[in-house]
Amino acid sequence: MxxxxxxxxxxxxxxxxxxxxxxxxxxxxxxxxxxxRGGEPASAPAADGVSCTAPPLPPSAFPTFTAAPDASVAAGSSWIADVRSTCGDLTFRLDGRRAPRSVASFVTLARAGYWTDSVCHRLTTDPAPTAFLQCGDPSGRSTAEPGYDLPLENVPADRTYRVGDVGLARGDGFPGTAGEFFVVHRDFTVPAGAPVYSLIGRVTSGQEVVQHIAGLGGEDFRSDGPPFTSISVLSVGVHAG
CATH class of the missing domain: 1.20.5 (Single alpha-helices involved in coiled-coils or other helix-helix interfaces)
Structure with a gap:
């Protein structure tokens, strides 16, 4: 029935x-x-092969300086930066010819261990006007500074930053923030009147790490704030190349 x-x-x-x-x-x-797990999803290899481990605590102290390094440190040549992170390794080629003061700063800070266990605290995505992962904050709160500022160098003539570009971040009221750097994950053009950035080089390997973090988006769906998946720089080594 x-x-x-x-x-x-x-x-x-x-x-x-x-x-x-x-x-x-x-x-x-x-x-x-x-x-x-400390607020992070369990680590597992993603489709792109990238997996992340829990970041260490930020350091309790970091090196500071009384003046910016002399441009001669960069020796007007190219440098290789080997960046170890909690989500994989990246390699940068730094252009000491086009950005001598900025590259001299990067080399000096790397040699001093300034970025050991430092946080990648900022990810910008749509609808933000920029598109990069910003790293190099040893305070964990975006308040650390190495003790000096830098002038702008090697700004793209067309104000366009492309996937894989490595640049120096800028703080409020400062021409260039020496202590923090970024990697571009999507091409973007800075509109007239908006801040531009010094370019110091290009990613030669490991860009998939940045794309992986960018693909997961920002914390609480923010387009400009901490990335959803935490990532820290463990160490940065440099050598002439």
Whole structure:
């Protein structure tokens, strides 16, 4: 005998309730796991082969200087920077000819261990006007400075920054913030009147790490703020190249 309409409705409501309960339990379990892991999802290799480990605590102290390094440190040549991060390694080629003072600063800070266990604290994505992952903050709060500022160098004539470009970040009221650097994950053009940035080089390997972080987006869906997946720089080594 066919099931009565009222009985079918009760069954549908029962199944819907069970589904909602199961979904709620799954969400609760996920939140608990994330909390136990310090606020980050469990690390697992992504489709792009990138996986991340939990970042270390920021250092309690970092080197500071009384003056910017002399441009002669860069020796007007190219340099190789080997960047180890909690999500994989990157390699930069730095242009000491076009950005001698900026590259001299980068080389000096790397040799001093300024970026050891430092945080990549900022990711800009759509609809922000820029598109980069910003790293090099040993304070963990974007308040650290090495003790000097730098003038702008090697700014693109067309004000366009391209995927894989490495540049120096800028602080409010400063021409160039020497301590923090960024890697571009999507081409963008700076509009007239907006701040431009010094270019110091290009990524030669490991760009997939930056694309992976950018693809996961910003914390709380922000287009300019901490990345959803935390990433820190473990160390930076440099040598002439």
């Amino acid at each position: 066919p099931e009565a309409p009222s009985s079918r409705r009760r069954n549908v409501r029962f199944l819907a309730t069970v589904t909602l309960v199961v979904a709620a339990l799954a969400v609760a379990l996920y939140v608990a796991v994330v909390a136990l």
